[in-house]
Amino acid sequence: MTSRPAQTPQLRDLVLLRRVRDRIDRHYAEPLDVEALARGVNMSAGHLSRQFRRAYGESPYSYLMTRRIERAMTLLRRGDLSVTDVCFTVGCSSLGTFSTRFTELVGVPPSVYRREEAHATAGMPACVAKQVTRPIRNREAPAPEPHLA
Template identity: 55%
Template sequence: MCHPSWARARAEAQRLSDLARLRRVRDRIDREYARPLDVVALARGVGMAAGQLGREFRLAYGDSPYGYLTARRIERAAAFLRCGALGVAEARLAVGCPSPAAFDARFTELVGMPPAEYRRLVRRAVGPVRIREAPATEPQLA
């Protein structure tokens, strides 16, 4: 029979391992938000069952993996619309949302207005933002 302190230590080690796996999933979503991602593939990538990943991710981050993914996509799309470089359809495709209706609904839910209205208001308020590349510099040798 295990000593109680060993059992606690083992449980704590498992909890830390699970949190590290959840962080890897979240980091992958943050990096690959524009690519097609599904919960089964995300779970497989960290050696978890999809249902387990969904439950534990929601406990740790307050949202499902898919909810977190769509929120990141909308966040990135809003940034594209703010800078004025892309229209709504281009921003939607750039962040990996294939469905215009789903994109519009989720954008409206999270931002509080449809993406076209958001783009109009932001452009009217500040005008398009120009993104300039930093001048290329040669590394300085000391």
């Protein structure tokens, strides 16, 4: 009979962090908070936040908002929903917070993105479009430089 060696605490935490990340990926449109995510893996919210940032380079909330913005970008390019509808569809409860975070990650407000990027991925395979349109993670989009006349 062979026995498996016991997992180290770090490896055990990584497994739990992956579960949290997978839950965020699957349920991004649902109301999620760090407390609920932490309870789901029997960690404190503080420990989860620290370990998640150490493993993935950003907080669980930031990761969740990035997922929501990625989905919002797709819906806005489709063009059949208003910015407000997209905001609530992806799980945001505040249009102001959604617009601010969208602008930080993408570099333009959602209304401008909807208007200007509607046909940006036409004819492009979905897997390529996802890579090309991925929002900037861990850094905000650079502010556009002013045009001096």
